[in-house]
Amino acid sequence: MSTDTHTAQTSPRARTTTGKGTSFGRTLAAEYRKFSTVPSSLVLLLTTLAVMVGIGALAAWGIGSMTESMANDPEAAAAMGGDPSGMADSIASSGIMLAQLIVGSLAVLVMSSEFTTGMARATFSAVPKRFPVVLAKALLVAVMAVVVTVVSTLISALVITPILSSYSMEQDLASEAFQRNLWFGAAYVAVVALLGMALGGLLRNSAGAIVTLVGIIFVLPMVLSFFANDFISDAKRFLPDAAYSNLIATVAPDGGLEHWQAGLTLGLWALIPLLATLFVIQRRDV
Amino acid sequence: MIQATSLAKNYGAKRAVDDISFTVQPGKVTGFLGPNGAGKSTTMRMIMGLDRPSSGSVTVNGRPYAGHRAPIREVGALLEAKAVHKSRSARNHLRVLAATHGIGNRRVDEVIDLTGLASVARKRVGGFSLGMGQRLGIAAALLGDPHTLILDEPVNGLDPEGVLWVRNMAKDLAAEGRTVFLSSHLMSEMSLTADHLIVIGRGRLLADAPMADVLSGTGAARTRVRTDTPAELANALAAPEVSVTTTGPDTLEILGVSPRDIARRALDARLLVFELTPLQASLEDAYMDMTRDEVEYHSGPVAGPEAPREPGRRASK
Numbered sequence: 054m055s056t057d058t059h060t061a062q063t064s065p066r067a068r069t070t071t072g073k074g075t076s077f078g079r080t081l082a083a084e085y086r087k088f089s090t091v092p093s094s095l096v097l098l099l100t101t102l103a104v105m106v107g108i109g110a111l112a113a114w115g116i117g118s119m120t121e122s123m124a125n126d127p128e129a130a131a132a133m134g135g136d137p138s139g140m141a142d143s144i145a146s147s148g149i150m151l152a153q154l155i156v157g158s159l160a161v162l163v164m165s166s167e168f169t170t171g172m173a174r175a176t177f178s179a180v181p182k183r184f185p186v187v188l189a190k191a192l193l194v195a196v197m198a199v200v201v202t203v204v205s206t207l208i209s210a211l212v213i214t215p216i217l218s219s220y221s222m223e224q225d226l227a228s229e230a231f232q233r234n235l236w237f238g239a240a241y242v243a244v245v246a247l248l249g250m251a252l253g254g255l256l257r258n259s260a261g262a263i264v265t266l267v268g269i270i271f272v273l274p275m276v277l278s279f280f281a282n283d284f285i286s287d288a289k290r291f292l293p294d295a296a297y298s299n300l301i302a303t304v305a306p307d308g309g310l311e312h313w314q315a316g317l318t319l320g321l322w323a324l325i326p327l328l329a330t331l332f333v334i335q336r337r338d339v
Numbered sequence: 340m341i342q343a344t345s346l347a348k349n350y351g352a353k354r355a356v357d358d359i360s361f362t363v364q365p366g367k368v369t370g371f372l373g374p375n376g377a378g379k380s381t382t383m384r385m386i387m388g389l390d391r392p393s394s395g396s397v398t399v400n401g402r403p404y405a406g407h408r409a410p411i412r413e414v415g416a417l418l419e420a421k422a423v424h425k426s427r428s429a430r431n432h433l434r435v436l437a438a439t440h441g442i443g444n445r446r447v448d449e450v451i452d453l454t455g456l457a458s459v460a461r462k463r464v465g466g467f468s469l470g471m472g473q474r475l476g477i478a479a480a481l482l483g484d485p486h487t488l489i490l491d492e493p494v495n496g497l498d499p500e501g502v503l504w505v506r507n508m509a510k511d512l513a514a515e516g517r518t519v520f521l522s523s524h525l526m527s528e529m530s531l532t533a534d535h536l537i538v539i540g541r542g543r544l545l546a547d548a549p550m551a552d553v554l555s556g557t558g559a560a561r562t563r564v565r566t567d568t569p570a571e572l573a574n575a576l577a578a579p580e581v582s583v584t585t586t587g588p589d590t591l592e593i594l595g596v597s598p599r600d601i602a603r604r605a606l607d608a609r610l611l612v613f614e615l616t617p618l619q620a621s622l623e624d625a626y627m628d629m630t631r632d633e634v635e636y637h638s639g640p641v642a643g644p645e646a647p648r649e650p651g652r653r654a655s656k
Contacts, residue, residue, distance in 0.1 A: 073441050074408035083438035090431040091424060166424060174389055174422035175432075175479060178414075179439040181388040181405035338390040 077185050084189040087172075088163060088197070097159040098197070101152045102205040108148035109209035110216060116140055117220030141222050142230035143301065145210035146238045149202070153245045154267065156201060160194040160246035161262040164253030164330075173339045187331050190250055195323075198246035202239040233301045241297040244323040245270060248293070251326030254334055270294055293322045340365050340518055341386055341487065345395035348381050348542075355381045357542035358395065363520045363535075365486070368513045370533030370550070371522035374630055378542040379522045380419050383491050386520075387416050399487055411440055415480030416489040421472050422479075425465030429456055429475050432464060436479055446482065454478040455504075469496030477505070488512060490521040494528055506532045530554075530622040540630045553625050562598050564591045565614035566605070575608040576601065592618070 088094050167173040180186050210226060217224060225231060248269070252262035270293060277289045289295055290310050299305060299315035310318065341363035348356040356378040363369045373379050384390040386397050388404040396403065399414050407413045423432050433447045451460045454474040459467065464475065473496050480488055490509070494502045509532055513519045523529045529536070536553050538546040546553055566572050569591050573583045581595040593601060598615050605612045 073412070075410070075439050076441075079439050079441050083435050086431070086435045086438050087424070087427075090428070090435070091426050093426065170424045171422040172424045174384075174387075174418055175436060177389055178387050178416055178418075178422075179411050179436050181407075181410050336391070338384070 075180050075182075075185070077189065080180050080185040081189040081192065083179070084186065084193050088193055091166075093162060094159065097155055098201050101155045101159075101201050102208065104155060105146075105148035105152050105202075105205035106209045106212050108151060109145050109213050112144045112147035113213035113216040116144060117217060117222055120222060121220050141217060141224045142228045143234045144213055144217070144224065145206050145231070146234040146301075148205070148209065149238050149242065152202065152205065153242050153270065156198050156242050157245045157249035157266050157270070158263050160198070160249035161253040161266060162259055163190055163194055164250045165257060165259040165262050168257035168339075169259055177339050183335055184331055187254065187327075187334055191247055191327055194246040194250045195243040198243040199239045202242040203235060206235050206238060229303050230301075233303060237297065237300040241293070241300070241319060244293060244319050247323035248326050251330040254330035255326070291318050293319060296322070340401070341397065341399050341489075341520060342401075343382070343386070343395070343397040346382065346385060346392055346397050347394045348378070348385060348390060349393045355542050356385070356392075356539075359539060359542070359544040360395075361537050361544060361547050363518055363537070365518040366513060366516050367534040368509050368519045368521065368532055369535045369537060370529045371520060371537050371539075372524075372526075372529060372626060373522075373539040373545075375524075376541075377539045377630075379539065380491055382539070383416070383418060383489055383520075383522070386489060387414070387418070389418075409440055409483070411436065411483035411485065413483075413485055414487045414489060415483055415485035417473070417476040417480045417491060417493055418489075419491040419495075421464075421476070423464045423472070423475065426463050428461050428463055429467070429478075430460040432475065433478060433482060436482055440483060442482060446484075450478040450481045453481065455501075470498060470501055473497055474501070477508075485517075487518040488520065490519070492523055493521055494523060494525060502528065526621070526623040526626055538626065538629055545629045550622075554619060554622060561592050561594045561618040562596070562601060563614065563616040563618055564593055564601060564612055565589050566591070566610060566612045568610050571608065572605060572610050572612070575604050575610065590614075 167176055176186055177183055210224060210231075214224065245266070249262065249266045252265050253259065256262045256265065274289065274292050274294050277285050277292070280286070290299070296310065296315040296318040299310050300312060300319070305312050305315070309315075343362075344360050345358050346356055346360065347354070347358050359378075359382070371379050371382075381390060385392050386399060386404060398404075399407070404410060404414060427435070430447065430451060433450065434444065437443070437447050451457055454477050456471070456474055456478060459471060464472065467475065473493065477490070477493060480490065488509075490505075493505045493509075497505065506528070509519050509521060513534070521532070523532075530550065533550055535549050536546060537544070538553075563586070564572065565587075567589060569585060569589060573585075573591060576583060576593060576596060578595070581593065584592045584594075586592050596604075598617050602612065602615060
């Protein structure tokens with residue numbers, strides 16, 4: 054290659070700008086800028102916050118009034134099987150079941166919109182090695198999921214404090230139950246987000262990936278519970294939703310997974326789809 | 340410099356690009372011509388590492404595109420379809436691409452001014468016209484001030500001012516010693532812009548030659564003659580190697596005699612000639628000759644599906 058003549062002919066303006074290339078940090082900065090410059094990101098994050106706080110408040114009100122009526126009627130309390138005030142520490146996280154879907158859908162869009170808008174051509178022209186883009190997106194959606202879950206759980210806890218106290222209940226933010234709900238909730242939403250992002254990259258279609266995500270999180274546990282088969286009820290424990298329920302319980306349920314097994318299960322629900330996406334995006338034409 | 344070696348791409352059973360080899364040299368504008376579906380865009384995507392070749396290879400400035408540390412400083416590309424998220428603003432789109440290479444906002448604003456997007460830079464791209472989208476694509480291609488530019492249909496949707504701007508830009512960049520590779524289906528535009536032509540049809544290389552050679556390759560030059568006495572002039576010129584076509588009541592197109600000889604014989608026969616124009620074969624003619632059997636989608640006659648499909652005659656002239 055006659056590089057000598059080539060550079061000799063190039064204008065000085067062109068030469069002064071060489072020597073600065075791509076890096077993971079720069080790819081991450083670009084991905085963050087992408088995320089923050091489309092309105093849907095902010096809308097969906099605020100929706101998540103509203104859902105977490107709203108459902109938390111509703112749950113606090115519901116459980117509070119139940120506790121009150123049981124205090125007045127000991128027979129009913131016995132029939133319900135115990136004192137619901139012990140649930141106070143998990144009320145702030147009640148919205149996670151819905152919030153995970155919003156965050157999951159947002160994570161789907163982070164990846165699938167590349168392909169539905171054609172942006173992928175620009176993205177992978179700028180970073181032709183491709184895997185840094187996938188890793189940057191993964192890091193971005195995981196951090197985004199953890200931050201939005203933690204922040205909205207804490208705000209939810211703040212909002213429900215006066216509601217609970219009006220029913221003379223109290224939540225203890227330092228309790229193991231609250232801490233488990235807070236951190237494992239955040240980790241669970243991050244896993245759902247990573248799964249969603251991976252599905253967005255595998256299917257390259259927003260609607261398809263969101264439906265698949267809902268299927269795995271909501272529909273699959275329901276469908277499997279129709280079967281009494283031993284193998285299936287065994288398998289059910291390894292669904293992300295079941296692993297999450299296991300992790301937030303202060304004591305691992307009898308006959309269920311140990312906490313560490315549930316944690317590992319959740320981790321694999323994020324890792325395996327992510328590896329599949331890395332592999333597929335690396336190989337497929339854009 | 341772009342170097343393709345035995346490049347091929349299959350989509351299932353269909354061979355979109357069939358074993359083509361070519362070199363795009365720096366310092367000149369190289370045009371890339373071919374009918375719809377000939378494999379132009381596929382070839383350009385393979386150069387950019389977006390599509391993986393089924394066999395063969397292509398390098399840019401001596402390396403596969405993905406092997407460069409700063410790819411958008413090496414190659415800037417405008418690919419045919421819009422590659423922009425609709426709800427992002429033009430400026431933010433460019434800032435995203437700039438961020439991958441640590442390119443500052445100054446350069447972003449520079450290319451925005453350069454491409455005439457200043458007034459719409461903060462508007463969302465979804466509302467852009469075809470021409471504005473095209474300008475944004477060109478801005479993105481120029482962002483890294485690259486040595487090599489790949490432009491797929493750059494004048495698509497541009498107004499006449501924009502077409503002229505792209506033409507001058509392509510020539511200026513080539514004059515600075517850069518490699519400029521552009522495809523266009525506008526033959527007249529191509530003949531004004533390109534110095535060198537690569538023509539493909541049905542995925543195969545049909546021509547790789549300087550523009551002048553492609554043009555002169557299309558038979559002998561013709562001459563248009565206007566006279567009040569076309570029949571007499573045709574008689575005076577009659578010879579086995581000469582062909583005379585009447586193209587108007589007082590107009591003839593003559594093949595096989597030079598303008599000087601036409602004038603001499605008209606003078607000998609005392610015939611008045613009031614126009615004598617040497618006709619350069621148009622790029623369109625040359626192109627049609629080359630691609631006659633290679634067009635993917637024939638424009639068949641409108642009447643009835645049974646009508647025999649004549650291989651690619653020009654639909655209009």
